[in-house]
Amino acid sequence: MDRMDHGFIPRYGGYRNLVVYRIAEIIYDFTFRFCNKYVKKQGRTHDQMVQAARSGMQNIAEGSVDSDVSKASELKLTGIAKGSLQELKEDYLSYLRQRGLEQWENNSPYAQELIEARFPSAQEVIRWVGRYKDFQPDHFGANAAIILINVALGLLTRLIQAQERDFMQNGGIRERMTRARLERRKYRDK
Numbered sequence: 001m002d003r004m005d006h007g008f009i010p011r012y013g014g015y016r017n018l019v020v021y022r023i024a025e026i027i028y029d030f031t032f033r034f035c036n037k038y039v040k041k042q043g044r045t046h047d048q049m050v051q052a053a054r055s056g057m058q059n060i061a062e063g064s065v066d067s068d069v070s071k072a073s074e075l076k077l078t079g080i081a082k083g084s085l086q087e088l089k090e091d092y093l094s095y096l097r098q099r100g101l102e103q104w105e106n107n108s109p110y111a112q113e114l115i116e117a118r119f120p121s122a123q124e125v126i127r128w129v130g131r132y133k134d135f136q137p138d139h140f141g142a143n144a145a146i147i148l149i150n151v152a153l154g155l156l157t158r159l160i161q162a163q164e165r166d167f168m169q170n171g172g173i174r175e176r177m178t179r180a181r182l183e184r185r186k187y188r189d190k
């Protein structure tokens with residue numbers, strides 16, 4: 001029996017095809033560069049922001065890969081990714097607040113432009129930020145990161161809901177194992 005085509009272990013690990021994973025990867029790369037340029041490297045905030053961004057991306061990947069044998073792990077890790085990105089958003093909001101910089105509304109023209117652009121990499125986001133000379137680059141960059149994080153958080157909420165529906169419809173590994181074993185017995189007994 002090929003476990004990928006038949007049986008109780010479903011296909012898994014398609015995280016690279018998830019839009020939310022690609023956005024989380026951009027957020028991580030962008031945050032790494034942002035922190036290296038604007039946040040003191042000796043401070044705890046630098047490391048916390050980079051690690052929260054990394055955790056957001058990596059937990060999406062790990063949850064996707066673990067989904068084959070544990071829907072509970074998949075849901076937990078996706079939730080951790082969401083929590084990590086929320087933590088990162090709070091750090092960017094603190095960065096703006098502590099420096100007296102304005103935070104954009106989600107419906108601001110810049111936010112809408114960024115969302116519609118669907119940049120494929122952090123480098124493209126950085127180039128976009130650099131086009132706006134009216135703003136300090138860190139002000140514009142922090143706001144751009146917050147917008148990307150908001151998009152990722154919305155997508156993660158939808159992903160968690162889809163994972164929950166999948167669990168409710170298909171069950172977890174134990175239920176699939178039992179069904180597969182019963183089906184095999186039924187086939188063998190014929």
